[in-house]
Amino acid sequence: MENLMLQASESLKGKVVAVPESRQLLLLSKMLSKRGADVMAVPMVSIHDAPDPLPVLNWLKGFVRNPPDILILLTGEGLRRLIKLAEQNGLKNDFVMALSRVDKLCRGPKPNQALREIGLEREIDAMAPTTAGVIASLDKLELSGKNIAVQLYGEEPNVKLIAYLKQAGGQVSVVAPYVYANKLDDEKVIDLIWAMHNGKVDVIAFSSQPQVNRLFKVAKQYQLEGELSIGLNKCHVAAMGPVVRDVLNNKGVTVEIMPARTFFMKPLVTAIAKFLNKQV
Incomplete structure (x- = not known):
C-alpha cells in the first residue's frame, strides 16, 4: 500500500499544472500536489x-x-x-x-x-x-x-x-x-499567459467556461492573443467535461485531456496523470 501511495504521489512529479479555478481552488490544487505536481494557481473568476x-x-x-x-x-x-x-x-x-x-x-x-x-x-x-x-x-x-x-x-x-x-x-x-464576476488581478493572468508562452507550463486544467472566457478576455485586452495562442499550443490542455471542451474547441484550442465518463475533479487529476505518464 505504501508503494502504491508513493507511485501516486510521484506520478506528476516535476510537472507544472496551471489551475484557473476559483470555486474549489484549494481542493483541486491539493489533489494535484499530492501527486507531486507543482501547481500554478491563478483564480480567474469569483462567484x-x-x-x-x-x-x-x-x-x-x-x-x-x-x-x-x-x-x-x-x-x-x-x-x-x-x-x-x-x-x-x-x-x-x-x-x-x-x-x-x-x-x-x-x-x-x-x-x-x-x-x-x-x-x-x-x-x-x-x-x-x-x-x-x-x-x-x-x-x-x-x-x-x-x-x-x-x-x-x-x-x-x-x-x-x-x-x-x-x-x-x-x-x-x-x-x-x-x-x-472577474477577479481584479489581471497581472496574475498575464503572468500565466507568459508562463505558457515560455514553455514553463506542462498542463492547464479548465473546469468551467467562465475561466476560458476570462483568459481570452484578458489576452485581448492586453493585446496578448498571439502569445496566448502560442502558449496553449506549447502546453497540454485539460478540460473537466464536454461543456468546457466545446468552449475551448470553439476558440480553436485542442483539448488533449478529459475524463472518460465522470466529470469531477478526481477523475480530471487522474486523467492528467495518465496522459503525462504516457508522454514519458
Missing part, C-alpha cells in the same frame, strides 16, 4: 450571490407554495445557493420538502452531488452533461402543460433550452441564484 436577492427569494417562495412538475438543475453551485438563501429566510425545510416531491433532472454530476448533500436524488439523468444532453432526456417525456423550473448556469439565459421547453408546451420559470 457571488445574485446582487438582487428578491427575485430569487420570490422564486423560492413560489416553489414552496406550488412546486413545479420538473426542476432542471444545471449546476450544483446554483442549488447550494438556493438552499443557503432558503435557510437565511427560514424556508430551508419547506424548500427541501418541496424538492422531494418534484422530478429533478441534473445536467451532470455536480448538481446531483448537491442533491445528495440534502438527502435527495435525481429522478432523471441527462443523456450527457450538456444542454443537448438535457434536451435529449426531456424528449422522452410529455412536457405539454407541465410546470418546469430551470436553475440557470450563472446569468446565462440558455436560450436553446428555454425555447425547446416552451415549444414543447411547458410553462417555464427560471432562477439565477448566482453571478460570475
Whole structure:
C-alpha cells in the first residue's frame, strides 16, 4: 500500500499544472500536489450571490407554495445557493420538502452531488452533461402543460433550452441564484499567459467556461492573443467535461485531456496523470 501511495504521489512529479479555478481552488490544487505536481494557481473568476436577492427569494417562495412538475438543475453551485438563501429566510425545510416531491433532472454530476448533500436524488439523468444532453432526456417525456423550473448556469439565459421547453408546451420559470464576476488581478493572468508562452507550463486544467472566457478576455485586452495562442499550443490542455471542451474547441484550442465518463475533479487529476505518464 505504501508503494502504491508513493507511485501516486510521484506520478506528476516535476510537472507544472496551471489551475484557473476559483470555486474549489484549494481542493483541486491539493489533489494535484499530492501527486507531486507543482501547481500554478491563478483564480480567474469569483462567484457571488445574485446582487438582487428578491427575485430569487420570490422564486423560492413560489416553489414552496406550488412546486413545479420538473426542476432542471444545471449546476450544483446554483442549488447550494438556493438552499443557503432558503435557510437565511427560514424556508430551508419547506424548500427541501418541496424538492422531494418534484422530478429533478441534473445536467451532470455536480448538481446531483448537491442533491445528495440534502438527502435527495435525481429522478432523471441527462443523456450527457450538456444542454443537448438535457434536451435529449426531456424528449422522452410529455412536457405539454407541465410546470418546469430551470436553475440557470450563472446569468446565462440558455436560450436553446428555454425555447425547446416552451415549444414543447411547458410553462417555464427560471432562477439565477448566482453571478460570475472577474477577479481584479489581471497581472496574475498575464503572468500565466507568459508562463505558457515560455514553455514553463506542462498542463492547464479548465473546469468551467467562465475561466476560458476570462483568459481570452484578458489576452485581448492586453493585446496578448498571439502569445496566448502560442502558449496553449506549447502546453497540454485539460478540460473537466464536454461543456468546457466545446468552449475551448470553439476558440480553436485542442483539448488533449478529459475524463472518460465522470466529470469531477478526481477523475480530471487522474486523467492528467495518465496522459503525462504516457508522454514519458
